Amino acid sequence: MKFTVRKVAGASRRSVRGQAVIWLMGTMVACAAILYGVFNTAQITVAKQRTVNAADAGALAGATVQARVLNLAAYNNRAMMANEAFLIQMLSIESWLQYFGTTADNFGTLADIVGIFIPPIKIIGQILDKLADATEKAHDMLVKADDKAVIPLIETAKWGLAQAHTVVIKGGGVLAEDAATKVVDANRTHFGNHEDVGVEIDKRPKVRAATFALNQTRWWNFTRQYSANERQDSKEVVLNSRDGFSTSRKGEWYLNLNAGLVGTEKNGGSVLKGFDRWETQDTLEIWEKVPCKSGMCKEYQPIGWGRSNADPDGSSGDVWEPKRWAQKLAHSDATSHGGNSGKFSNWTGVPNVFDVRDKAADARAGLGVDFIVATRKSRAAVLTTDQMGIGQDTPAVTGSADMKERAEADQYTALAKARVFFERPQRGLLNDKTANPLWRPDNAKEYGSLFSPYWQARLTDLTAVEKGELLLAMDMLPDKILYTPGGQK
Incomplete structure (x- = not known):
């Protein structure tokens, strides 16, 4: 049997007409879905990154403010120590002037007596008398300066700095929070009177309890004021701030002669008794060896002496060792002619200063204070296709066009922590071209205190506990500790 196939051209074209349109529409739908996905992913990624950047910047800003507050306190503490060093310098000069005056006066009297028999010596006596008078006048002027100006000014500065430190x-914790808030707010877009929602500090009560309250508690507990018998560190700083003259005045070799049977001995310096009294003293004695029960003993005679004290009550203080005649004269005769102007009152002692609270040896290496910030950005503030009304869910035979993004707690969040720490530059740091003026002369490792202004700030990682508490406060499940950045340590 033979079959004949007839080709109908017009019918073939009609059977394939519209297929390209179907493929085009399908491709456009797929492209639209991809475009929506890429656009939404980009918007969400940018929103998340801005939230993270704002949290990091806020935490670092807050910690930097706290570091600057600690450095300001350190500078002010140093200023108070410098004032105390100046006071002991003035008291030492006053004591030395009195000693020099009594020495010149005594030698002048001796020269006047000898000058009766040896006339040329009388001229030396007259010169020494005039020198003693000039020294006494200089001493009296210094006494008035110390009494009327130096001590009142030091005490006023001490009181003012103590009040300023307290405030x-x-x-400082509130100042840090303000700085962090302003830095985070700066991440918002401002145009005229319009300000978008943008990133903000998470101020919900539970979150603030886990950030603001924690930050304030940590800050308040990091330092404290040391007073009364707790001022040992301040006392050591004051004592170490003295120069050689105000520390010890043993005198040159010619004031400490030893000719065998006769000689001279010069003593002097300053002593801080307890925390509230300075004593400065100078003595010059001549000695000779005389027979005694043990053989030959030194017998001392005073030549010159001087004394100056400062305490709250203007007391005479103690007789210095070895309590010979010269030391007793210095104790009882605070000024060159028996006055009391060399016994200063109204000096309140070593300053009460703020310093770090925890001075335990095992805490020194990691000494610091942390500052935490939590930021959030509402999902509604992110311009995605859903927020623009594109891809809304409308019932149709072709299916749903629902393309809503998902965000836990309907927000994008970020956590950041910065640490205020102490580090003084040390020798040998690679590529460090600017720190050499800050090196310690002894190259020792220096630990943190409020006597050195080397506090700074850096970002650091949250602990797993901190992160878990913050996630719960932000209405999020704490399982994200395991697979989100931070909190792994």
């Missing part, structure tokens, strides 16, 4: 240090 600044106690308020």
